Amino acid sequence: MPRLPAVAEGVACVLTGRKWDVLICSVIAVFLLVFAFQLPDIKPIARTYPLVVMCGAAICLCVVVYRIFRPKGGAAAHAGESASGGGDAVDAAAEAENGAKEEKNSNAYVLWYCAAILAYILLIERLGFIISTAAFGVFSLLYQGNRNRAVVIILPAALAAALYFVFANFLFVTLPQGSLIQRFF
Amino acid sequence: MWDNIAYGLSQIFVLNNLWIMAAGIIAGIIFGALPGFSATMGCAVCVPFSYVLEPQQALLLLSGVYCGGVYAGSIPAILVGIPGTPASAPTAFEGRALTRLGRGGEALGICTYASSMGGFLSSIALIFLAPALALIAIKVGPPEQAMIAVFGLSVVCMLSPDAVFKGLLVGFCSLLLACIGQDPQVGFPRFTFGSVDLYGGVSLVPILIGLFSFPEVISMLETKDGVFIKSANPGRIRFKPGVLIKNLFNQIRSTIIGIFIGIIPAAGPDIASFLSYNTAKRASKQPEKFGCGSEEGIIASETANNAVTGGSLIPLLALGIPGSAPAAIFLGAMYIHGLRPGAALFRDHSDTVYTLLAGFAVINILMFFIGLLFCKISSFILVIPKSVLSTAIVVLATVGAYAIGKNMFDVIQMYAAGICGYFMVKNNYPVSPVALALLLGALLESSLAQTGVMYRGNYLMMFTRPLTVVFACFVILSVFWPVIMKALKKLVNKVGKSA
Numbered sequence: 001m002p003r004l005p006a007v008a009e010g011v012a013c014v015l016t017g018r019k020w021d022v023l024i025c026s027v028i029a030v031f032l033l034v035f036a037f038q039l040p041d042i043k044p045i046a047r048t049y050p051l052v053v054m055c056g057a058a059i060c061l062c063v064v065v066y067r068i069f070r071p072k073g074g075a076a077a078h079a080g081e082s083a084s085g086g087g088d089a090v091d092a093a094a095e096a097e098n099g100a101k102e103e104k105n106s107n108a109y110v111l112w113y114c115a116a117i118l119a120y121i122l123l124i125e126r127l128g129f130i131i132s133t134a135a136f137g138v139f140s141l142l143y144q145g146n147r148n149r150a151v152v153i154i155l156p157a158a159l160a161a162a163l164y165f166v167f168a169n170f171l172f173v174t175l176p177q178g179s180l181i182q183r184f185f
Numbered sequence: 186m187w188d189n190i191a192y193g194l195s196q197i198f199v200l201n202n203l204w205i206m207a208a209g210i211i212a213g214i215i216f217g218a219l220p221g222f223s224a225t226m227g228c229a230v231c232v233p234f235s236y237v238l239e240p241q242q243a244l245l246l247l248s249g250v251y252c253g254g255v256y257a258g259s260i261p262a263i264l265v266g267i268p269g270t271p272a273s274a275p276t277a278f279e280g281r282a283l284t285r286l287g288r289g290g291e292a293l294g295i296c297t298y299a300s301s302m303g304g305f306l307s308s309i310a311l312i313f314l315a316p317a318l319a320l321i322a323i324k325v326g327p328p329e330q331a332m333i334a335v336f337g338l339s340v341v342c343m344l345s346p347d348a349v350f351k352g353l354l355v356g357f358c359s360l361l362l363a364c365i366g367q368d369p370q371v372g373f374p375r376f377t378f379g380s381v382d383l384y385g386g387v388s389l390v391p392i393l394i395g396l397f398s399f400p401e402v403i404s405m406l407e408t409k410d411g412v413f414i415k416s417a418n419p420g421r422i423r424f425k426p427g428v429l430i431k432n433l434f435n436q437i438r439s440t441i442i443g444i445f446i447g448i449i450p451a452a453g454p455d456i457a458s459f460l461s462y463n464t465a466k467r468a469s470k471q472p473e474k475f476g477c478g479s480e481e482g483i484i485a486s487e488t489a490n491n492a493v494t495g496g497s498l499i500p501l502l503a504l505g506i507p508g509s510a511p512a513a514i515f516l517g518a519m520y521i522h523g524l525r526p527g528a529a530l531f532r533d534h535s536d537t538v539y540t541l542l543a544g545f546a547v548i549n550i551l552m553f554f555i556g557l558l559f560c561k562i563s564s565f566i567l568v569i570p571k572s573v574l575s576t577a578i579v580v581l582a583t584v585g586a587y588a589i590g591k592n593m594f595d596v597i598q599m600y601a602a603g604i605c606g607y608f609m610v611k612n613n614y615p616v617s618p619v620a621l622a623l624l625l626g627a628l629l630e631s632s633l634a635q636t637g638v639m640y641r642g643n644y645l646m647m648f649t650r651p652l653t654v655v656f657a658c659f660v661i662l663s664v665f666w667p668v669i670m671k672a673l674k675k676l677v678n679k680v681g682k683s684a
Contacts, residue, residue, distance in 0.1 A: 020608070020611070020612050021612060024608060024609075024612055024614070028354065028358060031358065032358075032361075035361060035376055038375070038376050038378075042373060042375050043371065043373045045368075045370060045371055045373075046368035046370065046371055046373040046375055049364065049368075049630050049633065049634075050361060050364045050375065050376075053357055053360045053361050053364065054357075054361060056353075056357040056360075057354060057357035057358050057361060060350050060353045060354035060357055061354055063350045064350050064351060064354055067350070106407055109406060109407075110403055110406050110407060113403075113406055114403070114604065117579055117600065118600060120579075120583070121583060121593070121596050121597065121600055124583070124587075124593065124596075125593055129584070133580055133583075133584075136576075136579070136580070137576050137580065140572065140575065140576040140579065141572050141573070141576055144406070144570075144571065144572035144575065144576075145572065146570055146572040146573070151570075151573065155573065155576075156576070159576075159577065159580060160580075163580065163581075163584055167584065167588060170237065171233070171234060171236060171237050171588065172237055173233075173236075173587075173588045173591060174591075175584065175587065176587075176593075
């Protein structure tokens with residue numbers, strides 16, 4: 001298989017090693033572009049300050065991106081060494097693969113939990129605070145491996161009911177009662 | 186001023202206020218003692234509970250949470266070696282060693298006393314320095330306000346020398362977020378993307394709740410241990426008066442360090458505790474004892490980290506610049522209750538302010554007794570599964586964010602801020618600039634606009650004002666601080682080598 005040029009290998013190495021930094025910088029770049037496209041619709045007098053701030057952000061972003069990709073002593077050399085083989089390199093590669101698998105599993109675990117939180121937030125207004133909180137509580141405890149039946153059943157319901165009671169009677173905040181529930185009952 | 190202090194003291198000893206302070210301290214101790222929670226999170230989650238209270242009661246509640254939260258991080262630090270808050274990390278070194286020697290009760294007693302003493306002395310400084318600084322604040326006009334806001338934001342450079350540009354990037358992006366909504370000059374809606382919910386701008390408190398609580402929840406998910414390590418039984422909680430008298434100078438020095446660090450915007454208790462610990466080690470006659478159970482180390486660390494609490498409120502009340510992350514949340518709560526920091530606060534709301542100032546001193550005294558009680562039962566409370574804690578944080582954060590505006594959009598903002606906060610923390614992007622920029626962004630823009638009107642667009646004229654020049658010097662110092670520190674280190678190494 002033909003070897004990539006050293007520079008490309010270096011960039012690939014950086015992208016793999018610092019993929020989160022690259023991803024974050026990309027997201028920030030998109031964020032700035034989205035705001036930049038809104039600027040023409042804003043009156044000139046109200047536009048100057050955000051424009052200056054955006055320029056400041058863009059300059060800092062360029063510096064951060066430069067620091068991610070700037071050639072360090074190790075990067076290109078590492079790209080060269082990784083192709084040279086040897087027993088230690090094979091062990092290190094296997095370890096890196098296992099680490100990557102574990103990270104993937106951990107990321108998926110966290111991602112599903114975040115999705116569950118989002119679903120909980122979106123369902124509060126439809127199902128009501130008490131039902132959605134109790135359901136989320138049960139899911140959260142079971143998802144994180146808590147198998148104590150008393151805790152899994154009682155804690156979410158008690159927490160939801162207690163918070164509803166405190167907020168309604170002492171803080172005068174009526175939590176959502178659920179549009180779906182109100183429709184059917 | 187003495188009349189106001191006397192009035193404040195008279196308000197403190199009203200039964201309702203005493204209950205509220207005690208409730209705040211207990212909530213703060215619970216948040217601070219549980220690893221994964223923090224004083225900042227405690228303040229963020231308790232802000233919605235303060236809405237129905239009178240402004241002075243709300244501030245007393247949050248002060249109790251703040252002081253209790255900072256103190257209580259030392260309890261798991263001593264009993265299980267895991268600091269409840271980063272500020273208690275030095276205490277973990279010494280306290281755990283003492284626990285292994287069977288002197289855990291003594292460590293807890295010393296720590297409780299040192300925290301209360303540091304907090305109490307800083308509250309005395311707060312009583313005298315905040316009004317004095319507020320007098321200077323009378324001379325502050327739009328140019329000075331703009332420079333103060335820039336200084337507050339530039340401190341981010343001083344605090345993250347290894348990630349200066351990341352900190353600046355976060356600061357600028359947060360300033361851009363603060364532009365969402367109506368501009369302060371002509372009320373033109375900006376960056377609302379057609380959404381009515383964004384006309385009023387982003388919601389500060391829900392964002393702070395998400396930023397400071399979600400990263401901890403997700404970190405708990407990533408470490409899948411079921412239950413915390415069972416904590417050691419502390420035994421009898423006590424402290425020897427001789428140890429405390431021997432460390433009197435240590436306490437005074439640590440208090441001064443804590444107050445000074447507290448005054449610096451965005452510098453928090455963690456910096457103060459490490460700085461004080463290292464200073465005590467260098468000054469100690471028995472430095473070899475550090476790391477093996479040194480009472481000096483615990484006293485230095487705990488006195489300083491609680492002294493930050495009073496110190497951080499000094500620039501907050503006088504200039505509107507929060508001295509720490511919990512103080513930033515404090516400021517958000519003040520805005521919600523219609524209190525604007527500055528000279529006008531001391532003039533128009535002197536009853537509220539002096540009740541807070543007097544209350545701060547009493548809170549630290551109460552914290553001593555409540556803290557000692559809590560130490561006795563702490564070994565039971567620390568054994569709580571992470572699954573329960575993370576579930577409770579998510580639910581509390583959600584309901585807290587909703588309660589502010591009774592609007593699910595605030596909860597969405599909280600969630601989005603939480604996810605962003607997690608990625609920021611994981612990739613070494615500082616989170617403090619977000620809070621500062623959202624708080625100071627509006628002030629910066631409006632004061633720059635007013636300055637432009639004052640000097641007809643010639644912004645350089647603002648540097649003819651002495652206070653503006655003073656703050657500009659602070660800005661330059663904070664921006665170039667990492668460079669200065671590097672150069673100093675090189676010089677010291679060079680001198681050391683040549684010697």
